[in-house]
Amino acid sequence: MNRESPEVSIYSTVRDGEATLPQTLDSIAAQRGVVWELVVVDDGSSDRTPALLREFAGRFAAGAVRIIESGAIGRAAALDLAWRDCRSRYVANIDADDLFHPHKLAAQVAVMNARPDIAALATENLYVGAGQIPQWPSYAPPEGAFAGRTGSAPPGGAVADLPVREITHLLGRFNPVNHSSVMLRRSVLKAVGGYDRQRRRQLDYDLWIRVAVSCGAIHLLDLPLAAKRLHAAQFFEARVSPAYILSSFVLQNRAIGALRLPAHYRGLAAVRVLYRLLPTPLRRLLTLPKRLLLSRPP
Structure with a gap:
């Protein structure tokens, strides 16, 4: 599959992220078993962030990494702008200081293809401090786990062997989804109207509730495939x-x-x-x- 038909669109927003952005971008470049594109909204950076983004984009085919320089429009508007420029069936956010496991996107795509009932799929997380690199646990995808990308389950029941459970009910107790771990169907984001540009906080929590009410269940892939920087x-x-x-x-x-x-x-x-x-x-x-x-x- 070529870069003209990415399987998943990664979207992100950043403002003055030069301290953490290189590690985040490296974790995107390290993704295995899946074709991706990246849409980044630079929300008014005044440091080296724009140069870092341009340098990263230059490593890939034209259009694989798209940078939108929006000026300082705020987090909510920047997120909403970012996902709306995505082209793929699936979309996945990453905050500019967080990290992906090399198999994160491929594992989620496999599950989403096999489970049309899942509107949004989060993963478990590791937590790292400033400057730290996550010590990912050993994880080898099940044989055939990343086959069946047209929507049918892969052979041998590999996706069925991945630990997936519904967590929709937890929305009534706390926000159970790390924003940088989630993958959604782009059609779901479109159906709920995307991010609420008027909100100033907990943009993701508000979104998960609207998704669960209108579009279907929220699930968790119970493997630590994302790292959140504290x-x-x-x-x-x-x-x-x-x-x-x-x-x-x-x-x-x-x-x-x-x-x-x-x-x-x-x-x-x-x-x-x-x-x-x-x-x-x-x-x-x-x-x-x-x-x-x-x-x-x-």
Whole structure:
């Protein structure tokens, strides 16, 4: 298959990303078993980001990497602009400081081809700090896993052997999807109208809820095929602003109502608000029981 017919479109936005962008781009270039294209919106960078993007684009055939210099239009508008320039059946976001496992896209394409009921497919994640490179666990795709790209399942039941489970119900408890891990059908993004350009925070969480309500189930490929880069104080400080807490509470309750989730989820959402209002030292002490109660099930 040539570059005129990519199987998946990767889209990204970046502003002043020179410190992390090279590793992110290298992880895209390292993708195996799949033909991709990349659409990047440069959201008003003033550092070396534009030069890094042009250098990367020059390594590939014309049109394989498309750079849109939008000026400073903001994250929501930039994301919406990026995916709308994608041409492939499947689209996958990557934040400009995150990373892909070399087999990530191919594994997701195989599952999506075999499972038309899946509207969006996330993966598990590793977490890395500034400057760190993920130590990916050993992962060899099942034999024939990346065959059957026209929509039929590959021979030997290889895709059926991949660990996939539905996580739609978790939208009523927290955001279970790392934005850089997800692959969606482009038709799904089109059906829900893409990203909400008016939102200032939790653009992805809002999108997953609309996808689940209108287009179908959210699933997780239970392999760590994406790496999320964590920044200083991210766990305990970045998400305790009153605006963020209120946004999370509203989105959780919207998901609970729209997806007809159990009523006790509303109580859990209220407990989470109280937890986030606690002083930082106390929140640190309560991290483990909080995760058991409010986040991922054991």
